[in-house]
Amino acid sequence: MSDLTDLYQEVILDHNRRPRNFRVLEDATHQAEGYNPLCGDRLNLFLKLDGDVIADVGFQGSGCAISKASASLMTDSVKGSAIADARALFDRFHRMVTTPPDVEVEDLGKLSALAGVREFPVRVKCASLAWHTLKAALEHADKATTE
Amino acid sequence: MTVAVRARGFDVARVRADFPILRRSVRGRPLVYLDNAATTQKPQVVIDALTRYYTEINANVHRGVHELSEVASEAYEGARLKIASFINAPDGRSIVFTRNATESINLVAHAFGRSRVGAGDEVLISAMEHHSNIVPWQLLCEERGARLRVAPINDRGELLLDQFEALLNDRTRLVSIAHMSNALGTINPVEDIVRLAHARGIPVLLDGSQAAYHMPVDVQALDCDFYVATGHKLYGPTGIGFLYGKADLLESLPPFMGGGDMISSVTFEKSTWNTLPHKFEAGTPDISGAIVLGVAIDYIQSVGLTEIAAHEQELLAYGTDALTSVRGLRLIGTARRKASILSFVLDGVHPHDIGTIVDREGVAVRTGHHCAQPVMDRFGVPATARASLAMYNTREEIDTLVRALERVRAVFG
Numbered sequence: 001m002s003d004l005t006d007l008y009q010e011v012i013l014d015h016n017r018r019p020r021n022f023r024v025l026e027d028a029t030h031q032a033e034g035y036n037p038l039c040g041d042r043l044n045l046f047l048k049l050d051g052d053v054i055a056d057v058g059f060q061g062s063g064c065a066i067s068k069a070s071a072s073l074m075t076d077s078v079k080g081s082a083i084a085d086a087r088a089l090f091d092r093f094h095r096m097v098t099t100p101p102d103v104e105v106e107d108l109g110k111l112s113a114l115a116g117v118r119e120f121p122v123r124v125k126c127a128s129l130a131w132h133t134l135k136a137a138l139e140h141a142d143k144a145t146t147e
Numbered sequence: 148m149t150v151a152v153r154a155r156g157f158d159v160a161r162v163r164a165d166f167p168i169l170r171r172s173v174r175g176r177p178l179v180y181l182d183n184a185a186t187t188q189k190p191q192v193v194i195d196a197l198t199r200y201y202t203e204i205n206a207n208v209h210r211g212v213h214e215l216s217e218v219a220s221e222a223y224e225g226a227r228l229k230i231a232s233f234i235n236a237p238d239g240r241s242i243v244f245t246r247n248a249t250e251s252i253n254l255v256a257h258a259f260g261r262s263r264v265g266a267g268d269e270v271l272i273s274a275m276e277h278h279s280n281i282v283p284w285q286l287l288c289e290e291r292g293a294r295l296r297v298a299p300i301n302d303r304g305e306l307l308l309d310q311f312e313a314l315l316n317d318r319t320r321l322v323s324i325a326h327m328s329n330a331l332g333t334i335n336p337v338e339d340i341v342r343l344a345h346a347r348g349i350p351v352l353l354d355g356s357q358a359a360y361h362m363p364v365d366v367q368a369l370d371c372d373f374y375v376a377t378g379h380k381l382y383g384p385t386g387i388g389f390l391y392g393k394a395d396l397l398e399s400l401p402p403f404m405g406g407g408d409m410i411s412s413v414t415f416e417k418s419t420w421n422t423l424p425h426k427f428e429a430g431t432p433d434i435s436g437a438i439v440l441g442v443a444i445d446y447i448q449s450v451g452l453t454e455i456a457a458h459e460q461e462l463l464a465y466g467t468d469a470l471t472s473v474r475g476l477r478l479i480g481t482a483r484r485k486a487s488i489l490s491f492v493l494d495g496v497h498p499h500d501i502g503t504i505v506d507r508e509g510v511a512v513r514t515g516h517h518c519a520q521p522v523m524d525r526f527g528v529p530a531t532a533r534a535s536l537a538m539y540n541t542r543e544e545i546d547t548l549v550r551a552l553e554r555v556r557a558v559f560g
Contacts, residue, residue, distance in 0.1 A: 008558050039499050040529040062529050064497035
């Protein structure tokens with residue numbers, strides 16, 4: 001049972017019940033859809049970029065507790081940050097959820113609540129879906145800025 | 148726990164003893180395997196037969212005059228006859244070995260579809276089909292300019308027979324429908340389906356992937372034109388399945404794949420086709436798979452499909468009551484005629500979270516769309532959790548599932 005409580009920490013259950021930034025951004029400058037065909041999790045991510053800063057972020061969609069909580073936590077942690085910082089955070093998050101359970105990982109504050117997925121390899125995709133969607137939306141942003 | 152009416156003459160403890168995997172533990176707990184609609188476990192006789200084939204028989208079939216090739220060919224053709232007898236097909240000519248039910252359907256979509264379905268024609272399926280009975284027809288219809296029609300189902304997950312009938316018309320070239328639904332457990336009124344289609348001269352394919360290991364099947368009584376099934380759900384190995392087709396119909400169709408064994412003569416100008424069923428079996432087949440599937444069918448028949456069906460029906464009734472006692476649980480698929488499938492959703496909990504938590508209790512259930520996305524859409528759910536039963540499951544295992552679901556409730560409130 002201990003690994004289950006690692007996975008379903010109170011922070012996760014709370015963000016699953018009351019996801020933050022769970023809304024459509026009417027004035028979004030960028031958006032992307034994330035889809036995990038294996039489990040049907042679907043996520044629409046909205047970004048409002050102001051120069052190289054993520055001024056606002058929102059999401060909609062349906063999915064398991066892990067994917068929903070991860071999306072909610074992600075929006076909280078990238079809102080107001082520079083695009084480059086958000087990308088760097090993605091890398092650190094990805095490292096955290098793919099490091100073997102017995103190896104120590106960097107403390108990512110609230111995001112560390114998701115470190116428990118390391119004991120559930122099939123659920124890593126659930127935790128990463130929102131981040132991959134963010135990356136896709138930002139790649140689109142790159143395209144938009146280089147054109 | 149009370150032991151009320153057990154299926155007569157059926158001893159589940161004895162059956163369980165035949166399946167070595169059921170003795171293993173998972174996550175430190177006894178394995179409770181409730182994912183049988185995905186694949187069933189294998190009895191020891193099946194596992195032994197696989198070893199025996201490669202230890203004592205291995206040779207290619209229909210080729211050599213040497214002793215081993217003769218033995219292998221005889222065993223391979225013997226397995227075909229066992230399958231014929233299992234579904235009461237008139238003879239071995241009407242049984243084609245394939246990799247699985249999906250390949251069997253694709254075979255029909257190619258051989259029948261590409262010779263009989265043209266622009267403006269229609270293929271009729273139902274709203275409860277597995278992707279394997281949707282996508283081959285979509286590919287065919289796209290290629291031929293034909294139209295895929297879908298007969299609707301009601302909120303219980305039952306086919307609406309009058310609407311099915313209304314969809315039959317003079318452009319309908321084939322009806323292809325699940326004998327039993329993998330996502331809902333519904334047993335379709337296949338006798339009526341065949342009768343209604345035949346009244347208009349339309350042939351019928353029945354997908355028996357789920358039905359064949361839960362109930363006796365008689366293709367001659369059903370009078371269906373094609374029947375497909377897969378070996379790994381019949382307690383046999385993966386990689387082997389079969390197609391039954393009425394011999395005169397199969398005879399009239401062009402081949403599916405070209406290669407060795409399916410020809411009677413080859414020149415660079417022209418080749419002629421082998422007789423049935425070999426015309427549809429190009430290349431070296433899964434010889435061991437076929438032979439071992441024959442052994443699996445022997446095993447099923449030694450237990451008795453009627454007895455298995457009675458046991459599973461009793462378990463389904465018990466499981467239906469037990470699961471509906473869980474707070475916030477809703478069954479998806481409540482057809483009056485159903486078998487062995489308990490698909491469900493829990494209020495406020497995504498099926499994947501259910502799957503992860505019950506797995507920690509040693510319980511294996513499937514979560515997701517079950518390769519039947521249109522069914523999920525029909526019921527307005529992204530996915531379900533599904534417990535599916537087989538001959539070796541017990542009431543105690545259902546109780547374990549229910550306790551595991553209570554744990555899910557404890558985590559999610």
